[in-house]
Amino acid sequence: MTHSEAEHHETLIIGGGPAGLPLLVVLAGGVWPRYRRCPRLEAAAPDLARRLAALPGPLTELDLEQVARVVRPVDLFNLLHRPENGPSPPERMGMDFIQGARHDALLLTRGNVGGLWNDVPRRLLTLSPAHWMEFAFHPLTVWARENGRDLDPEALIIKQDLIDYYHSIPERFGVSDAVVTNCDVERIEPDPAGFRVTTSRDGRPRCFTSRRLVYAGGQRSRLRRLGIPGEDLPIVSQRYDSPESFLGDRVLVVGGGRSADWAATELFDAGRTVHYVMRQPAANHYRLVSDSLNLPYYARLAEIHRSGSPRWRVSFETHLRAVKSDGTLTLENLSGRWTESADRVLLEIGGDVDYSLFHGFPPFTLVEKRDRYRYQCHQLAVHPHNHESVDAPNLYAGGYLASGINNVVVAMHGATYVIAADILQRHRASEHR
Template structure:
């Protein structure tokens, strides 16, 4: 059974940052990722452009050069791949962590789908993109419904409902419309979210104003059928012809896994876990959180650019207490 100073769960940008910091301190480590390298970024829409500029996405002061100031998904995938390969980071891909528990010697035993490891310290950097927030309405399990959006070509010529008014919803609505889809946005609030990328917000508002994209504000999708959807709107129930539903209602961390391994909850409403804001250590000694997982349901709180420091703080604390 292999033993490490640190096992890092999650091979996204923040997991990679933790590995880079461990190397600096001469600590043995293993990064375990259930999918491909930076799996969440890989599953982003193919044309997605980041809100952050490339310099704010850099790790370990390794330059991130992009064509535009704000890089796109394919550029980010290439950057993080090069960071991992050029630094020889110790990563196991397509390996799922099943359980983490301490043994009688106060050592973590990490059980995965392929092996078992031990570690003096564990860092959870699993992000939030794998579990969508469900609508919990009839028909949500139909094949035409997706909680992820990839490529607009698939929806050309179709009646498409996009649920939500965040960045992902707005990007999907605009791209599908420009590929010839008939797009209706169903938005529970009275306006497009103020968090939408500032260079995109005027575009979606103008497309709605001119009628190119139909938007139902203060409305909720209540039922999905094979050829239609039902919407509760301020004017009553509306039935719309429909081929596909993009329910882009956001995502959340794996709270069940955190509970399973014993991480406590600081706020029952937001599910923000217990952790020290300076060291990132949880209620379990030597078990740390890094990145978006720290925000609970407030997934807009942490990004790559403002959580890179978690890696520095965690590994500094581990090195100090070693």
């Protein structure tokens, strides 16, 4: 195949994280949800429950527009996954899964499947109970049993267990051949076939076309930069794994989000001298910490704040302005500029959704999404019944890149079945034309 030739698939999914990966299983693996009596739905929406019970086929055949008149389809699927709010054993879920036809879908992703969890710190715990992170078709308890792991679905889950779970999915559901890992999508444009996607893998360009495209690149597909002198010096790092692999006694941590909180806490506990610098005012940070005291590592951060340790200093509403190779740092806040020195600088300043990959489409309508503490990302405005962009037909927003979805994994799982149902129905309709 020459560079200009493109490999065609019905559906391309960009991003193999908790949003894109399960969609591949439902589409390419033919793992279809089917309604099973759900007392909670019967109590909340009896007409809808009756309609689902009368559906002869899988839930991917649901009339999503009709459902949307009663409840957002994503919420319906979330409820069927967790009718008891907590972890539901498969036999108590409001859906089970049957083997359906395999759809021609291909997943393109940087690194391995599992999304940003591949790159978070080695010992990071989730913020939420383990079961929030699971896919309905493969509950964590089932995975743990199959793999001889001891795992409490209500407890926080450590990164390594979570990533092992995600890594196991392609083989477990027979979709390994439909995954292209270590693949960087560089450009997405309209094509007579639908979409044209230009990628680079090991420096080699490769093109794909598809009729439909799901963009599930996550909320930090492009890491932010400070745009300051010295940002690319070797003493500055944008990646943190563990104190053992992060050398230097005096560390400046720049951030203010949960990743920076984790790194600053862990580095302090490993005996380092930490200066923690953030743009946000003190009140925002302390509110998040005090709201998160149920999490052991936030309880620890609160303790460190109170400790008065000479190894711990926090500067709010402060900006790093320059870094020199000898470790001289220039910082600035409302009182003025000053210099100090450090052995290493860690930038944990998050990322943005990368819409710059898209060329030649009408301008996308974007919606600013905030949580209780801060700006989170720009979501793509979508039709709530199918998560298709309101601006570009056949383009779907994966996970919480879709407008209206809350920024937690537990709120986005239902989107898998919504998008899959719409794609499968359109595909069937086009075949019968």
